[in-house]
Amino acid sequence: MERTVFYISDGTAITAEVLGHAVLSQFPISLNQYTIPFVENEAKAHEVRQQIDDLYQKTQQKPLVFYSIVSPEIRAVIEASQGYCQNIVHTLVAPLQQELGIAPLPSAHRTHGLTASNLVKYDARIAAIDYTLAHDDGISLRNLEEAQVILLGVSRCGKTPTSLYLAMQFGIRAANYPFTADDMDNIQLPAALKPFQHKLFGLSIDPERLSAIRQERRENSRYASLRQCRMEIAEVEALYRKNNIRFLNSTNYSVEEISTKLLDILGMSRRMY
Amino acid sequence: MERTVFYISDGTAITAEVLGHAVLSQFPISLNQYTIPFVENEAKAHEVRQQIDDLYQKTQQKPLVFYSIVSPEIRAVIEASQGYCQNIVHTLVAPLQQELGIAPLPSAHRTHGLTASNLVKYDARIAAIDYTLAHDDGISLRNLEEAQVILLGVSRCGKTPTSLYLAMQFGIRAANYPFTADDMDNIQLPAALKPFQHKLFGLSIDPERLSAIRQERRENSRYASLRQCRMEIAEVEALYRKNNIRFLNSTNYSVEEISTKLLDILGMSRRMY
Structure with missing residues (x-):
């Protein structure tokens, strides 16, 4: 019908x-x-x-x-x-x-309107987007004390869309940091992140789904191979466990679900816009 | 109460x-x-x-x-x-x-869930976010034929949050291009953008609001001065008019409103996620 x-x-x-x-x-x-x-x-x-x-x-x-x-x-x-x-x-x-x-x-009332009474909140939300962009993909490890969440994970596991959604929807300053293939021989939590253990959150993903996503980007590369993806996921999950970092397998979740689950797990309250 | x-x-x-x-x-x-x-x-x-x-x-x-x-x-x-x-x-x-x-x-049903039936659409949405980030702030003028919208405007008028909202909410590939103070002596539409006139969209903003936003970033700078903001807005609006580029004054609108007005004005249909 x-x-x-x-x-x-x-x-x-x-x-x-x-x-x-x-x-x-x-x-x-x-x-x-x-x-x-x-x-x-x-x-x-x-x-x-x-x-x-x-x-x-x-x-x-x-x-x-x-x-x-x-x-x-x-x-x-x-x-x-x-x-x-x-x-x-x-x-x-x-x-x-x-x-x-x-x-x-x-x-x-305008549900998504901009008014004198919500302008300060709105500007804070735009500032959160700015902050998140400036701290995407480990670009900057400065001012991490201002982050409310720091997402960790391997390439293409969903860090960037999740960070941006957190900023856009909830006005949360979300930094994110990538672990690359080069980190894998001796994976460690960077010293710059250690003081912020309480706001670290790891993402994981099934190696099969990760490999499929990476194939779209670089077909038939080592980067996209199932073997490489399996190894990277095993390494980061071990790191999360060793450092008591809370984490989530994002495979079956949308950015909306990952973001709200993260806030729930970290016990952060949600603001509405 | x-x-x-x-x-x-x-x-x-x-x-x-x-x-x-x-x-x-x-x-x-x-x-x-x-x-x-x-x-x-x-x-x-x-x-x-x-x-x-x-x-x-x-x-x-x-x-x-x-x-x-x-x-x-x-x-x-x-x-x-x-x-x-x-x-x-x-x-x-x-x-x-x-x-x-x-x-x-x-x-x-899960309203914001990820299922086998919406996975392709979901992946297209994530690809739109990737595209939009790679074409933020004029970083890249390559592959503009893949953009669905190209936003224009001066620094801090709302290009980046609007582009990201279009990508996140509607799965739209939105590039954006900034006009800087250096462009103002002889403002012109870059040659790389000319073939895409039909998908260009200008943002404008009241100089007073723009100045207040810029003050937050660089207090008491020429960049933030009301005089500079007035001049830049006058120049870009003249450029929009000369090139028949549709534009919107974003002063009193949220990113949700700017984004949906833009789609309405350009006659683009909305997809839901």
Whole structure:
């Protein structure tokens, strides 16, 4: 079964997308998805309504519409379409209103917006991205006292995407340090990292997956060989154990999962942006 | 009014956080927030329930609980707590079930999970992050034909965080190119960028905000002076106009907003991860 779905918002539509997608993925259907952000006036809303109605005429099946729009006038245009319309935030706001005993003030809010009240937090998040880039891949071992996490691992095990996700999503200053083939004869924790044992976190990965990833980069190289990958993983895991460094095998996890598991394991609290 | 809220999930809890936060920010209350991911067994659920109940005992106010847990047994433990519990995905799944006429299959799904079926898409996203890092700040002007977007702008106007967000969130290969103080005497679009006019996108920013951001980096420098910032912005905006490059003033926007506006303006479709 295939259904068309629209994620519509007067803002970025990121919340509508994330939530709508989470809801729809509970059902065994394939999706044809459209995201329409910044529906900020009635003219734009009428355009979108036309698109929904045209599709209904063509397919004789109601397009699914997950929307979040503050203005009642703009919202009304979408609701008058022939789609199956679900106001995602409102569905959850209504019951909460009863529990809180106060009315919502929806006009005040842009979920991913920049306002005077969150500017300081936002700037700290951008500073975390800067810090993380400047401390990617062992580029700099200076100012490591400012890092909140220092990721360790061999080439292509996921250090860089994880560090960037931690910075982007959670505003965490994440440095990362690579162990290379040259380190393997006598693998040791660099002296510069030793004072920061409490914030070190190791990544590991199945040698088969590592080899497949490295093949993409340098086909048929020693670097990508299963034998080399097996040896490197055995060495770094031994190093993690010897130095009591907490670590995670990233093979079956996305950057979102690796990042949140890391925060959970290190007992770090999450800030939201 | 202050309320405590728990975001609880058997996965990363990112969806619970994003959605719960969107819902709660509709109300004029201040929040004391806890995120608890990976509640994957009953023992962990009992711990969390205890935490919720202890807080209720202490404050005599129901903690707000936004949760998303697949297993009915684990879910039941949370639901038996003294919190105000809202099953975020289920609240939206139930009405949809009627429209679709089929039952949900929730066990199959991890919103931010890595599975055999999304591995190819996931690897493409990681490749986009690699590409974007290799083409950050004009480091490399090679392989620009592989870029989907090329961001332009002066130092500290938001090019790097926007490029990384596009790669991380949408799997878009985003290069970026800086105009420096040295370019200003005779500002020109580099020859290497000319063939890619259709995917160029300019960033601008208010000189006052730019100056404040640069002050953080190099206090009282010419680089950070309002006069220099005004001149650079005037020059790049003139260049954008002369070359018909679409551009956006990023002053009041977050990276999420800049990124989604850019995709909207360039007419690029969004992929979800």
